[in-house]
Amino acid sequence: MIQQFQNIEQVSNAAVRRIIEIARTAVAAKGFCTIVLAGGKTPQLTYEYLGNAPASQQIFWQQIHFFWGDERWLAASHPDSNFFMANKALLARVPIPHNNIHRINTGSANPEMGAEMYEKHLRAFFLQRPSGAENKMAGDMSFPSFDLVILGMGTDGHTASIFPGSNLLEEEKKWVAAVPQGIGAPPVARVTLTLPVLNRAENTLFLISGNRKREILHAILTRPAEAEAIYPAARIKPAGSILWLVAEKD
Numbered sequence: 001m002i003q004q005f006q007n008i009e010q011v012s013n014a015a016v017r018r019i020i021e022i023a024r025t026a027v028a029a030k031g032f033c034t035i036v037l038a039g040g041k042t043p044q045l046t047y048e049y050l051g052n053a054p055a056s057q058q059i060f061w062q063q064i065h066f067f068w069g070d071e072r073w074l075a076a077s078h079p080d081s082n083f084f085m086a087n088k089a090l091l092a093r094v095p096i097p098h099n100n101i102h103r104i105n106t107g108s109a110n111p112e113m114g115a116e117m118y119e120k121h122l123r124a125f126f127l128q129r130p131s132g133a134e135n136k137m138a139g140d141m142s143f144p145s146f147d148l149v150i151l152g153m154g155t156d157g158h159t160a161s162i163f164p165g166s167n168l169l170e171e172e173k174k175w176v177a178a179v180p181q182g183i184g185a186p187p188v189a190r191v192t193l194t195l196p197v198l199n200r201a202e203n204t205l206f207l208i209s210g211n212r213k214r215e216i217l218h219a220i221l222t223r224p225a226e227a228e229a230i231y232p233a234a235r236i237k238p239a240g241s242i243l244w245l246v247a248e249k250d
């Protein structure tokens with residue numbers, strides 16, 4: 001489904017409403033909710049709004065677990081780090097337990113090791129859950145299912161850190177992968193969740209703003225086969241719901 005808005009403020013308000021709805025439903029059903037955060041600039045306002053009252057008072061922070069769809073290979077204190085942005089905009093402002101923040105650690109020797117460690121962390125997390133995702137894994141042992149995956153899209157059609165032409169478009173086994181060569185903006189190495197994981201999401205929320213991204217979205221919706229060959233974001237075809245929130249203006 002697509003919802004169009006004039007500006008990013010309206011998109012962010014709609015995103016916050018959707019996040020609250022999904023979080024409350026998951027917590028009521030199984031006692032916790034797993035949310036994958038997007039990086040980049042577009043979601044920043046959504047995170048800020050989510051941390052503001054009254055939105056923040058509608059979330060059971062003790063039961064929410066945050067993960068990242070991708071991370072740039074930068075120190076956690078670097079302003080371009082996806083963790084840094086989400087922490088500043090949201091996490092540091094709400095009463096979420098430290099153990100519920102599952103950031104992609106960029107402190108290890110290289111992105112390959114970082115990816116391996118994050119995958120191990122995710123496997124341990126999902127195996128320990130007494131319900132929800134763990135039950136799903138019993139039916140589908142290979143991949144976890146997050147309650148909500150928030151994604152952005154680049155003006156080249158990349159999503160998370162899966163870029164056009166990447167061999168990660170063919171990944172079938174890993175949950176998390178390294179992008180060792182510097183790419184994107186900023187042009188640094190990255191660690192990303194893979195398509196099989198992103199496509200197991202219960203709910204997916206894309207935040208889109210600006211003309212170029214709207215053109216790509218139009219191609220994805222109207223010429224899907226063609227778009228899939230060009231834009232990684234077109235390869236996001238999750239098992240669950242997908243909502244595109246689109247702002248006309250950048």
Ligand code: 6PG
Pocket residue numbers: 038039040041042043069070071072082151152153154155158159160161184185
């Ligand atoms: C990243 C991302 C990436 C992002 C898009 C859009 O770390 O770069 O997670 O996939 O969502 O590049 O970025 P903007 O919102 O800044 O345009």
